[in-house]
Amino acid sequence: MAKSMEVVPSGELQKQFGRYSDEAMIRPVGVSRNGRVRFVMVPVDEYERLRRRERVALGVEELDDETLEALRTTEPGPGSKEAEARLQAAAAG
Incomplete structure (x- = not known):
C-alpha cells in the first residue's frame, strides 16, 4: 500500500x-x-x-539493499562494552 495517506480531523470523519x-x-x-x-x-x-507480517521473520535474501547496508554499518551503542563485561563476569562467576 504505497498510496499517500489522507488526514482528516475526527469531527470531519464523524460528519x-x-x-x-x-x-x-x-x-x-x-x-x-x-x-x-x-x-x-x-x-x-x-x-x-500487516498482522501476519509482524509475525514473519524475513530471510537475509528478502531484505532490500538499504536495510542490508544499515545492518552492515551499525555500531554497538555506548553501553554495549559494559554489558558485555557484565555478561562475561556472570558466565565466569
Missing part, C-alpha cells in the same frame, strides 16, 4: 463517515485529533496482511 470509509478502501485515512494523527483506517485485508 462524513461513509465518504472516508470508502476512501480508506483506496488509500489509508489518518484520523487526527488536536492536530495529531491518532489512528489510521485501512481495509481489513491490509490490516490482516
Whole structure:
C-alpha cells in the first residue's frame, strides 16, 4: 500500500463517515485529533496482511539493499562494552 495517506480531523470523519470509509478502501485515512494523527483506517485485508507480517521473520535474501547496508554499518551503542563485561563476569562467576 504505497498510496499517500489522507488526514482528516475526527469531527470531519464523524460528519462524513461513509465518504472516508470508502476512501480508506483506496488509500489509508489518518484520523487526527488536536492536530495529531491518532489512528489510521485501512481495509481489513491490509490490516490482516500487516498482522501476519509482524509475525514473519524475513530471510537475509528478502531484505532490500538499504536495510542490508544499515545492518552492515551499525555500531554497538555506548553501553554495549559494559554489558558485555557484565555478561562475561556472570558466565565466569
